[in-house]
Amino acid sequence: MPSAYFATRALLYFSAMTDIVSRCEWGAAPPKLVETFNGPAPFVIIHHSYIPRECHSNAECVKAMQQMQDFHQNDRGWNDIGYSFGVGGDGNIYMGRGFNVIGAHAPRYNDKSVGICLIGDWTKNLPPEKMLRAVRKLIQSGVEEGNIARNYTLLGHRQVRDTECPGQTLFDEIKTWPHFSPRPSGPHDDFTPDS
Numbered sequence: 001m002p003s004a005y006f007a008t009r010a011l012l013y014f015s016a017m018t019d020i021v022s023r024c025e026w027g028a029a030p031p032k033l034v035e036t037f038n039g040p041a042p043f044v045i046i047h048h049s050y051i052p053r054e055c056h057s058n059a060e061c062v063k064a065m066q067q068m069q070d071f072h073q074n075d076r077g078w079n080d081i082g083y084s085f086g087v088g089g090d091g092n093i094y095m096g097r098g099f100n101v102i103g104a105h106a107p108r109y110n111d112k113s114v115g116i117c118l119i120g121d122w123t124k125n126l127p128p129e130k131m132l133r134a135v136r137k138l139i140q141s142g143v144e145e146g147n148i149a150r151n152y153t154l155l156g157h158r159q160v161r162d163t164e165c166p167g168q169t170l171f172d173e174i175k176t177w178p179h180f181s182p183r184p185s186g187p188h189d190d191f192t193p194d195s
């Protein structure tokens, strides 16, 4: 039955898109400490890793996640990988600290945001479409599951601290996405970020 076959394929594709690669699956070290905050998070902050560079396969992206966690835990001395989630050039979403866990990616926003890192250097190149689609899907499902506020504000890292992150080309892209705000405070006018 071709129609059943294609329906099954479509279902598998859809579930593959919404899957999040677990910490166990990417071989994460345990966090030193987990501190939570009450959601839903009012901010979504977009990052690039710059280094590691873009990864193209699950094996490469697993390695990139491990490298970032090792750098953050052992060189920076943080509790865990700084980001809430990583997204790879393979189109997969990788669990970082997860939703409602205080991150280490954007000072003063760590306890009120979801930090999503698009693995790679996006200063000159745009991430592949499947990577951008995975990010939008992650945000959408976060809203649907009540982990991200329905009226969330989307920001690039550079809007809340002195950094070129998430890269000029990626920053130009997210400016066109729903909920992007040119003001770092978004709708929260009394909120003044660090420079």
Ligand SMILES: [Zn+2]
Binding pocket: 046, 047, 048, 105, 157, 163, 165, 166
């Ligand atoms: Zn960043």
